[in-house]
Amino acid sequence: MKRINLALQGGGAHGAFTWGVLDRLLDQDDVEIAAITGTSAGALNGAALKAGLLADGSGYDRASAKAALDDLWHNVAGVQDLRMINWMASFAAPNNVIARTMELSPVNMMADMATRFISPYHLGPFYVNPLQQVVEKFSFDQVCSDTGPKLFISATNVRSGKIRVFQGDEISTDVILASACLPSVFQAVEIDDPKTGQREAFWDGGYTGNPALFPLFHKDLPDDIIVVNINPLWRNNIPREPMDIQNRINEISFNSSLLRELRAINFVKRLIKDGQMSSDQMSDVLVHMISDDDLMRDLSVATKLSPSPVVLSRLKAAGQAATDRFLSNHLDDLGVQATVDLEQMFG
Numbered sequence: 001m002k003r004i005n006l007a008l009q010g011g012g013a014h015g016a017f018t019w020g021v022l023d024r025l026l027d028q029d030d031v032e033i034a035a036i037t038g039t040s041a042g043a044l045n046g047a048a049l050k051a052g053l054l055a056d057g058s059g060y061d062r063a064s065a066k067a068a069l070d071d072l073w074h075n076v077a078g079v080q081d082l083r084m085i086n087w088m089a090s091f092a093a094p095n096n097v098i099a100r101t102m103e104l105s106p107v108n109m110m111a112d113m114a115t116r117f118i119s120p121y122h123l124g125p126f127y128v129n130p131l132q133q134v135v136e137k138f139s140f141d142q143v144c145s146d147t148g149p150k151l152f153i154s155a156t157n158v159r160s161g162k163i164r165v166f167q168g169d170e171i172s173t174d175v176i177l178a179s180a181c182l183p184s185v186f187q188a189v190e191i192d193d194p195k196t197g198q199r200e201a202f203w204d205g206g207y208t209g210n211p212a213l214f215p216l217f218h219k220d221l222p223d224d225i226i227v228v229n230i231n232p233l234w235r236n237n238i239p240r241e242p243m244d245i246q247n248r249i250n251e252i253s254f255n256s257s258l259l260r261e262l263r264a265i266n267f268v269k270r271l272i273k274d275g276q277m278s279s280d281q282m283s284d285v286l287v288h289m290i291s292d293d294d295l296m297r298d299l300s301v302a303t304k305l306s307p308s309p310v311v312l313s314r315l316k317a318a319g320q321a322a323t324d325r326f327l328s329n330h331l332d333d334l335g336v337q338a339t340v341d342l343e344q345m346f347g
Contacts, residue, residue, distance in 0.1 A: 007037050035151070152216075153166045206253075246301065
């Protein structure tokens, strides 16, 4: 049995790619998920995955986990069954055309302009977080359980600017909403935090940990970390149009914390390799990544904030296909060696 840790990035509706990744991993009987760290959409995926795995009390109910993920994204899309949309995805416009159409739509342009002049606090009693009705449907007895995979969810403390990682019975509806709280769209989520003894306000965890990897460095967890990356690390073309510039700023911002942690892992691995540090002192982490940058480069911030059923369906299928490729090429590497060349990445 190959035991792995999962690191699930946030990225709004693009988290449907992770839905496909998890769906395919659950088909792999010789792969067991030991721990999950997630931010924003990654937090929602992680909570649904864990709740489903524990649905029958066995701690590893794969069929219920797949169903829980399906339910999550059907609720996000606001439709009964995304399978009804699959046939449309083959005939709809290409992803880059859909993304550009969304970007240039009057509704999207007005909404984007409104965020520059109107705070979510200006809505007063009319304010509602639309994700609340989705998150409240999770079974938190399972999400917070001590059995099954460990689950870590990150949010950003507004006052201190520091990351806060929640786990176990600390996780709640508010914690997941905080992890996915874009401050230009949602009011900060306030939580009584026993660690500080104060009522703290939190924003999206992507600003400080997208996702946080350090919770996975415990000795009782496997060395393998599979990062499900949904924000392109690289773009060949320099953005010149206003929307393209804003889109790239968003990608860089939400990748920066991950890149910092990967750089730190690379530094530790070099110390271990050079004999300056023992692997008994620090985990010799094996980093892997599942992504589809070509697909994500065709999409944009507009598709992150607009859960189009056609795009969600395509993202799920892309996640399944990317995981198929990863397992075909690297299943035997799990537990043996990393498949992300960190030295080349930071060379």
